Amino acid sequence: MKENFFERVEKAVDAIRLVSSCQPKTGLVLGSGLSSILHTIDGVDIPYSEIDGMHVGKISGHAGVMRIHDDLCVFAGRTHFYEGTDEDDIVLTIAIMKSLGVKQVILTNAAGAVNRGYVPGDIIMLKDHINYMGYNPLKGANDDNYGPRFPDVSDAYDRRLRMKIKAGILEKLGYELQEGVYMAFNGPSYETPAEIRMAGILGADLVGMSTVPEVIVANYLDLNVVGFSCVTNMAAGILDKPLSHAEVIKTGKEVEVKLCAILLTTIDFLQDMR
Ligand code: HPA
Numbered sequence: 486m487k488e489n490f491f492e493r494v495e496k497a498v499d500a501i502r503l504v505s506s507c508q509p510k511t512g513l514v515l516g517s518g519l520s521s522i523l524h525t526i527d528g529v530d531i532p533y534s535e536i537d538g539m540h541v542g543k544i545s546g547h548a549g550v551m552r553i554h555d556d557l558c559v560f561a562g563r564t565h566f567y568e569g570t571d572e573d574d575i576v577l578t579i580a581i582m583k584s585l586g587v588k589q590v591i592l593t594n595a596a597g598a599v600n601r602g603y604v605p606g607d608i609i610m611l612k613d614h615i616n617y618m619g620y621n622p623l624k625g626a627n628d629d630n631y632g633p634r635f636p637d638v639s640d641a642y643d644r645r646l647r648m649k650i651k652a653g654i655l656e657k658l659g660y661e662l663q664e665g666v667y668m669a670f671n672g673p674s675y676e677t678p679a680e681i682r683m684a685g686i687l688g689a690d691l692v693g694m695s696t697v698p699e700v701i702v703a704n705y706l707d708l709n710v711v712g713f714s715c716v717t718n719m720a721a722g723i724l725d726k727p728l729s730h731a732e733v734i735k736t737g738k739e740v741e742v743k744l745c746a747i748l749l750t751t752i753d754f755l756q757d758m759r
Contacts, residue, residue, distance in 0.1 A: 486625050486702075490573050494580040496537040501551070501585065505529050509558035511755045512582035512708075513748065516594035516695060518737030519715060520561040522745045528554025533562065536581075540564045540574040557752060558585060565694055566618060567673035576622045576702040589646075589709040589755050591748065592696050595733050597720035599681055600665060600690035605719065606740045608747055610651060611642050611712030612664040614697050615689055618671050622698040623705055632705035641700050643709045646755075650711060653754045658746055665690030667714055669697035678722020692720050711751060715740055 507529075515522065533539040533549045541549055542564055549562040560582075564574040582590060596609075603609065627634040651662050668689035670676055676684070676692055684692050691714045703710045717736040718728055 486573055486576070486623060488626060491580065491628070491631065493538045493573065493577065494584050497539060497577065497581050498584045500535060500537045501531060501553075501581070504531050505553045507553045507555060507558070508586045509553060509582070510556040510586065510588050511752055512587040512590040513557065513559045513752070514563055514578060514590065514592045514699065515559065515561045516563065516715070518595060518734040519593050519741070519744060521738070521741035522748050523552060523559065523561055525745055525749065526552060526554050526557065526559065528552045528557075539577060540568070540570045542568055556756065558582060558587065563695060563699070566671045566698075567694060572620065572622060572698070575698045579699050579702045579708070580706065583706040583708060587708065589711065590703050591711045591713070591751055591755075592699055593713045593715065593744070593748070594667075594693050594696045595717045595737055596667060596691040596693040596714035597675070597718050597728070598690070598716045598723070599668070599685045599692055599720045601723065603663070603665070603690070603716050605716050605736045606743075607716040608662065608740065608744055609665040609691060609714045609716060610647060610662045611667050611714060612647065613642065613666045614700060615666065615668040615687060616697045616701070618669050618697060622702050632707065636701075636705045638701060638704050641704050641710060642712050646709055646711060650751050650754055654747055654750050657750050660743070660747070662747070665714065667691045667693060667696060667712065670694055675728045676721050681720040681722050684720070691716070711755075713744070713747065715744055
């Protein structure tokens with residue numbers, strides 16, 4: 486993170502405060518094509534273009550709006566490394582949420598399945614990750630006021646929380662969530678079949694192009710993290726067919742009802758827990 490990172494965060498929060506004085510405790514980041522939960526949550530919308538310093542992306546399937554409702558804030562759309570913007574843009578949302586008072590973040594993404602036991606349409610709870618992006622968002626001078634120089638990420642996706650949420654979702658929705666390890670590539674090209682074989686050997690269940698920098702910064706800022714991948718396709722080389730962004734968006738839309746139910750249950754659970 487650059488030295489001006491937290492000044493950028495303050496400016497963005499000032500812009501949000503002009504519109505809302507809410508004190509959200511739970512934050513949600515919605516990945517590609519996964520914004521349909523917005524239909525079930527009302528609140529105040531702030532387009533990213535009105536938040537100082539927020540990068541406004543152009544990827545189809547990413548809404549580019551923040552919604553605040555009572556103690557929940559939702560970022561529909563995120564910045565990716567492959568967009569070629571400043572690396573700090575990718576994690577700004579996380580630091581904004583921390584500054585707004587958020588305690589727990591739920592991160593969602595679309596992902597390819599390396600694990601052959603998964604099928605497109607599955608929602609997988611993240612239990613760990615492999616950072617294959619070749620950089621760490623915390624590189625640069627550290628300000629100990631915000632977090633430690635060498636943060637512990639051995640329980641990056643809070644194990645206790647995972648167990649409780651899984652039990653709650655099983656009880657309420659009758660849906661048994663599987664857990665998996667997410668491996669982040671930079672993109673924007675999808676992986677090759679050889680890279681996917683490598684990912685499997687290294688212990689990945691899922692591959693995608695996001696989330697990991699946000700999880701690292703969330704842990705640094707002492708936020709609890711819950712992560713969900715929506716399996717939109719089998720990863721490259723597993724099936725004898727090419728990968729496409731259109732398929733990713735289409736599958737995301739097909740599972741929106743299930744994803745919404747899981748997210749709403751998780752949000753309720755986190756809110757009750759406090
Ligand atoms: N690879 C990387 N990112 C993705 C994929 C994939 O197969 N599917 C959705 N996002």
